[in-house]
Amino acid sequence: xxxxxxxxxxxxxxxxxxVVRTLTRLAQELAEQGIDVRFLTPxxxxxxxxxxxxxxxxxxxxxxxxxxxxxxxxxxSVHIATEGPLGWLARRxxxxxxxxxxxxxxxxxxxxxxxxxxxxxxxSYALLRKFHNAGQGVxxxxxxxxxxxxxxxxxxxxxxxxxxxxEFFHPKWKDDLALPGPVFLCVGxxxxxxxxxAFLDLDLPGxxxxxxxxxxxxxxxxxxxxxxxLGACSNEELARIYASADVFVFPSRTxxxxxVLLEAMASGCPVAAFPxxxxxxxxxxxxxxxxxxxxxxxxxxxxxxxxxxxxxxxYSWPECARQFLDHLRPAGGRPPVGQEKAQDVRHRDVSSxx
Numbered sequence: 001x002x003x004x005x006x007x008x009x010x011x012x013x014x015x016x017x018x019v020v021r022t023l024t025r026l027a028q029e030l031a032e033q034g035i036d037v038r039f040l041t042p043x044x045x046x047x048x049x050x051x052x053x054x055x056x057x058x059x060x061x062x063x064x065x066x067x068x069x070x071x072x073x074x075x076x077s078v079h080i081a082t083e084g085p086l087g088w089l090a091r092r093x094x095x096x097x098x099x100x101x102x103x104x105x106x107x108x109x110x111x112x113x114x115x116x117x118x119x120x121x122x123x124s125y126a127l128l129r130k131f132h133n134a135g136q137g138v139x140x141x142x143x144x145x146x147x148x149x150x151x152x153x154x155x156x157x158x159x160x161x162x163x164x165x166x167e168f169f170h171p172k173w174k175d176d177l178a179l180p181g182p183v184f185l186c187v188g189x190x191x192x193x194x195x196x197x198a199f200l201d202l203d204l205p206g207x208x209x210x211x212x213x214x215x216x217x218x219x220x221x222x223x224x225x226x227x228x229x230l231g232a233c234s235n236e237e238l239a240r241i242y243a244s245a246d247v248f249v250f251p252s253r254t255x256x257x258x259x260v261l262l263e264a265m266a267s268g269c270p271v272a273a274f275p276x277x278x279x280x281x282x283x284x285x286x287x288x289x290x291x292x293x294x295x296x297x298x299x300x301x302x303x304x305x306x307x308x309x310x311x312x313x314x315y316s317w318p319e320c321a322r323q324f325l326d327h328l329r330p331a332g333g334r335p336p337v338g339q340e341k342a343q344d345v346r347h348r349d350v351s352s353x354x
Contacts, residue, residue: 004036005328006075010084011106012041015056016213016232017189018259019106022162022320023081029321038073040066040086052116052191052215058085067093077328078102083109083131091134102328103132104139104160105149111254112193125152137327141257142281158327163317164262168235171268171309173243179228182206184297185245185269187238187260188252190214190229198251200224202294211241242267247300250279251293258282265312270303272296286311 007027011019027037045065047057066089070078078094078101080087087103094101110124132138132154139160140146146157177183184204188194191214200208200220208227210220221229233241242248248264250273258278261271271287273279273296279289286308290296 002034002036003077004038004073004075005030006038006040006070006073006078007081008040008078008086008090009081010042010058010086011056011082012039012043018162018255018257019081021259022106025163025165025317026321026324029317030325033321033325035325038075040069040073040090042086061086061089063089063092066090067097070094070097070099079104079324079328080135082106083128088131091131095134101135102137102139102158103135105132105145105154106141106256108254108256115192129153139324139327142277144277144281145256148277158323160323160327161315161320162257162259162262163315163320164259164266164312165317166266166309166313169239169242169263169266169312171243171305173240173267175240175244177207177209177241177244179207179209182246182301183209183244184247184249184272185209185211185241185264186249186251187211187242187264190217190220192216193252193254195251195253196220198293199249200227202249202297204294204297206246209241209245211238238263239267242269245269247272247297248287249273249293249297252276252278262312262315265308268305268309270300270305270308272300282311282315284311 007023009023011017013020030037042057042059045059045061047059050056050058070093078099080090080101080103109128110121113119113124114121129152137156137158138154139158140149141160141162146159150157183206186199190196190210190212210227210229211233213232217229242264248269248271250258250261250271253274253276255278261279261282264271265286271283272293273283273287273289274291274293275289283289287303288296288299
């Protein structure tokens with residue numbers, strides 16, 4: 001019988017972020033291995049825009065609706081990828097049905113929330129700890145993130161790396177961007193948690209380029225008229241820009257991984273970043289880490305482009321899928337939802353006739 005996996009996520013298309021890209025590529029890899037992957041997403045539910053991110057919408061679902069969807073899918077294993085409304089409802093249903101599940105920690109929500117409203121990070125971490133510790137395991141992308149969560153009382157932490165398409169993101173796409181060099185590039189959501197002023201305030205030679213969209217884009221374009229804001233780009237154009245830039249500057253201090261780091265390095269573009277979770281686990285000799293981002297950006301100009309690519313080649317999507325399944329399968333020994341109840345009923349019928 002084909003193994004069926006259900007992934008529950010509040011983050012889904014048309015959103016463009018690391019969570020959506022990771023889950024989409026994971027599903028492709030699992031499908032190639034004969035795994036039947038199903039998703040429970042905001043699609044098909046009424047939705048409400050998230051404050052601060054009006055283009056991100058949360059599902060307005062009921063426990064009964066979510067329970068019915070899970071029962072219809074009848075998964076062998078359940079993975080809850082996000083801690084949004086669907087994630088919490090799926091957790092409630094799984095616990096009520098006795099269905100084992102795993103979770104993953106993608107986003108430092110306590111830091112993101114604290115950047116916008118005066119909510120103590122300790123409160124948010126306590127709530128998320130309750131969410132994740134109820135499952136059979138919480139998957140994390142890097143050792144430093146796992147160590148941080150362990151210090152905060154999270155349990156059953158399991159490593160789950162990420163991958164990069166090194167044939168698509170490749171130095172062969174190097175081109176002339178028609179900008180004064182050197183070109184310092186940053187790719188990602190244009191929002192407060194990405195800490196973009198830490199990059200845009202640097203006194204660097206050449207050009208600063210920002211690729212991405214987000215709520216802070218209009219304000220930053222007005223504040224930094226000398227920078228080049230390209231907005232959202234197609235994947236093909238993004239691959240060309242990565243390969244053509246001289247240094248990829250990653251000013252975020254709150255990302256848990258940073259898929260863009262791998263994409264840049266696979267394209268032969270060295271990285272400059274702070275020595276924080278994500279870059280400290282990934283970059284290695286593919287760039288320069290320093291609390292002085294200006295120094296790191298200039299020093300990264302001297303990093304061999306081949307060193308950056310070799311570093312990225314250590315990561316692959318097949319390995320990402322293998323780790324995911326290894327962590328998921330111990331949770332798959334029970335009958336699928338729906339079948340479990342039917343078996344219970346049959347067992348009671350037989351017992352009553354005995």
